[in-house]
Amino acid sequence: MDPRIAELWSRHGAIVLRRAQQILGQAQDAEEAAQEVFLRAADALPTLEARAQTTTWLYRITTNLCLNRLRDTRRRAALESRHEEALRPSGSAVDPVKLLALRRLLAEADPAQAEAAVLVFVDGLSHAEAAEVLGVSRRTVGNLCERFVVWGRERLSASP
Numbered sequence: 001m002d003p004r005i006a007e008l009w010s011r012h013g014a015i016v017l018r019r020a021q022q023i024l025g026q027a028q029d030a031e032e033a034a035q036e037v038f039l040r041a042a043d044a045l046p047t048l049e050a051r052a053q054t055t056t057w058l059y060r061i062t063t064n065l066c067l068n069r070l071r072d073t074r075r076r077a078a079l080e081s082r083h084e085e086a087l088r089p090s091g092s093a094v095d096p097v098k099l100l101a102l103r104r105l106l107a108e109a110d111p112a113q114a115e116a117a118v119l120v121f122v123d124g125l126s127h128a129e130a131a132e133v134l135g136v137s138r139r140t141v142g143n144l145c146e147r148f149v150v151w152g153r154e155r156l157s158a159s160p
Contacts, residue, residue: 005042012055013038016062022122023066025103033069037062056133067114070107105152113151116144 016037020030040061102122106114119130120141127138127145134141 002042002045004045005038008041008054008058009038012058015055016058019059019062020066023063023106023118024069025099029069033062033066036065040065060133063115063118064111067106067111067118070103101156105148105155108155109148109151113144113148116141117148120145 013034017030017034020033020037021027024030024033037058041058106118109117116130116134119125119133120127125133127141130141131138
């Protein structure tokens with residue numbers, strides 16, 4: 001293994017793994033996603049070294065990768081069939097039914113809206129912080145979140 005990747009893992013591995021676990025909910029899925037993130041980082045090593053905000057870059061790659069996995073039809077079907085308790089992140093007081101509904105919405109939502117929603121509603125970032133991570137304005141984050149909420153309410157009210 002490239003020593004630069006080993007160093008990257010030692011510095012950022014826990015953050016990437018925790019992020020993947022927050023979105024995917026399953027330790028095994030999170031571990032697979034984290035491995036994929038660092039494989040991508042290895043491929044991007046020449047450009048990665050020029051980045052000032054490696055943590056932000058890895059955070060965004062992790063978020064996008066996890067959201068894409070949620071969108072995968074087979075993964076969505078597996079999430080629906082798993083026991084509700086398995087969906088609850090450890091130590092979380094979140095209602096598993098609500099968590100399942102949120103994951104379904106994130107899997108089906110517009111990618112930009114889903115990414116903003118995860119940052120603001122799941123991670124609790126302010127619009128300014130989410131804007132920095134996404135590389136957009138605070139107003140754009142607000143608009144994306146608002147559209148996600150309106151769309152999500154419509155989807156949930158139309159569901160049986």
